[in-house]
Amino acid sequence: MEPKIVKKGPYMMEMQPGTYHWCSCGHSAKDPFCDGAHEKLGTDMKPVEVSISYPKTVAWCGCKHSGKPPYCDGAHNKLKP
């Protein structure tokens, strides 16, 4: 099963320190973060846990095809329409 392309570009977000779970399946209603939707899909796709230790801007991948999840690596530019 391929992840669903939610957005062909990153979510640029100002993040505060904490632990976050990036959605890898593309079916979360709280994208870019996991809401547990993968559990109903019958997929082995799981969220990616990230710990952020200081305030910073993060480019969360919205296309779910990044080679460096959960971060945007530009892969969205190579997706077919």
Ligand code: FES
């Ligand atoms: S949004 Fe840029 S690689 Fe996914």
